[in-house]
Amino acid sequence: MPLSAQARSLLDMVYRVGAPRFHELSPTQARHSFQKLQFAFRPDAPAVASVTEVPIGRPDGSVLLARYYRPLQAHPRQSLPLLIYFHGGGWCVGDIESYDVLCRQLANGSGCAVLSVDYRLAPEHPFPAAVIDARLAVEWAVEQADLLVIDPTRVALGGDSAGGNLSIVTALALRDAGGPLLQYLMLVYPSTEIVSNRPSRDAYADGFFLDRETLDWFFTRYLPEGNTEDWRASPMRADSLAGLPPMLLMTAECDPLSDDCVAFVERVKAEGGEVDHRPVAGMVHGFFTLGKFFPEASQAVADAAAALAERLGR
Numbered sequence: 001m002p003l004s005a006q007a008r009s010l011l012d013m014v015y016r017v018g019a020p021r022f023h024e025l026s027p028t029q030a031r032h033s034f035q036k037l038q039f040a041f042r043p044d045a046p047a048v049a050s051v052t053e054v055p056i057g058r059p060d061g062s063v064l065l066a067r068y069y070r071p072l073q074a075h076p077r078q079s080l081p082l083l084i085y086f087h088g089g090g091w092c093v094g095d096i097e098s099y100d101v102l103c104r105q106l107a108n109g110s111g112c113a114v115l116s117v118d119y120r121l122a123p124e125h126p127f128p129a130a131v132i133d134a135r136l137a138v139e140w141a142v143e144q145a146d147l148l149v150i151d152p153t154r155v156a157l158g159g160d161s162a163g164g165n166l167s168i169v170t171a172l173a174l175r176d177a178g179g180p181l182l183q184y185l186m187l188v189y190p191s192t193e194i195v196s197n198r199p200s201r202d203a204y205a206d207g208f209f210l211d212r213e214t215l216d217w218f219f220t221r222y223l224p225e226g227n228t229e230d231w232r233a234s235p236m237r238a239d240s241l242a243g244l245p246p247m248l249l250m251t252a253e254c255d256p257l258s259d260d261c262v263a264f265v266e267r268v269k270a271e272g273g274e275v276d277h278r279p280v281a282g283m284v285h286g287f288f289t290l291g292k293f294f295p296e297a298s299q300a301v302a303d304a305a306a307a308l309a310e311r312l313g314r
Contacts, residue, residue, distance in 0.1 A: 003208075003254055004282030006294055011209060011284070022093070023217035027123060030217075031093045038098040041290040043298065045101045046108055049074050054115070056140045064133050065118040067096045068148065071107040080113040081154035081312035083186065084138055088161030088286070090218030091130050092122050102289050102301065106158075109305025112312055113150050115141055119166070123221040130222075131232050134166040135173055142180040154312045156184035156245075158304075160288050161257075162218075164190025168235045168244070175243045184311045185247035186304055188288045189257055190264075193234035194219050198259035208254050210285040215256065236260070241267055246274040248307045250300055252283035278303065 003011070022030045049070040056064040074080055085103055087094040096103075096116045107114045119133035138157065145152040157167040164187040171182055205212040223233055231238040247268070251261045258279075265277045280287070280296055291297040 002282065003284070004294075004296065006296075007254065007282055007284050007287070010293060011207065014209070021211060021214055022090075023211075023213040027092060027121075027221070031095070031121075034089055034093040035095065035098050038289055041293040042098075042101045043105070043291040046072070046104050048072050048104050048107055049076070056137060058133075058136065064120075064136060065096070066137060067100070067103070067116045067118070069103050069107040069114040069116070070149075071111055071113070073108070073111065074113070077149060079149055079151045080111070081156070081183075081308075082115060082141060082148065082150040083107075083110065083112045083156045083158050083308060083312075084115045084117065084141060086117055086119065086134055086157070086159035086163030086166040088159065088163045088188075088289075089121075090214075091127070091162045091222040092218050094121075094162075099289065101291075105291075105301050106305050106308065109302055110308035110312070112156070112308055113148065115148070123224065126221065127223050127227070127230075128232055130162075130166060131169055131173075134170045135179075138170055138174065138180060138182075152180065154183055155180060156186060156308060156312060157182060158186030158188075158308075159190070160188035161285065162191055164188055165192065165233075165235065168192070169232050171244050172231070172235060172238055172241075182245045184308065185245050185249075186308060187247055187249045188300075188304070189250065189252050189255055189261060189285055191257060192260045192264040193236040194223065194228035195234070196260050198263065200259035201256045204254050204256040204258075204284075208256070208284050210256055212256070236264055236267065240271060241273060242271040244268060244273050246276075246311065248276045248278065248304060250288070250304070251277070251279045252285050252287055253279060253281050254283065255285040257285060276307065
């Protein structure tokens with residue numbers, strides 16, 4: 001299927017006005033551009049029961065910030081399942097404010113509490129800073145289950161793009177370390193490997209939002225030393241993908257990462273894992289948070305929330 005009419009109109013608008021692409025901007029400018037896009041095309045923010053800013057202390061005395069949501073229907077002392085969410089943005093852009101609406105939607109739709117993590121960004125904090133922050137957030141949340149009023153036996157990780165990558169990598173690390181047992185992964189077009197020659201990398205390399213140059217801009221800032229084969233950056237390079245939690249993995253048809261995601265799905269299944277792969281026709285990378293513009297995004301978010309509710313229990 002070709003691009004949807006909505007996707008084509010968005011791309012035509014972006015490229016017609018000659019808006020600079022990320023690789024033509026400084027990190028600060030790119031972050032501002034990303035936030036403007038999210039604010040312009042995300043849905044209106046639904047009410048939730050509570051939103052709390054959460055500081056998580058790092059061993060060096062600095063603070064990892066997160067934002068904690070409880071769904072509208074939840075009683076204050078009701079112990080809830082927890083989704084820990086890592087935002088997208090190529091490990092270089094994106095923030096919890098840009099993902100505020102999505103996390104509210106997921107909380108209300110799933111009946112889960114949601115902890116949105118403001119992990120450190122490259123190039124100021126290159127790999128593996130984001131990986132370290134992601135694992136810290138998970139371990140802290142489980143340890144603080146009473147404070148958060150969550151059930152530590154019903155914890156899922158989720159994220160889109162770079163955030164999906166961090167979810168996979170954290171699940172692998174916890175598996176190997178015998179850490180907290182995760183119940184589910186909710187992945188949206190995750191980055192599964194840095195270097196790839198699969199056909200979608202060329203087919204959608206130009207004019208489909210996530211251009212080849214933008215991918216390179218992200219990768220070289222996140223991995224300035226070029227260690228692309230480290231499984232913590234490219235989880236497809238892990239020796240084994242066995243033992244991962246059951247997962248939902250959504251892909252966008254017109255996305256340079258789509259074939260990498262499919263290869264990841266196939267390998268997980270071959271190694272005994274459970275994957276619910278849901279391709280979304282006619283969509284481009286990044287559509288998931290843009291529900292004001294894409295009806296497919298609203299449906300995908302609702303589907304993800306329903307999958308969380310089914311797997312973790314309301």
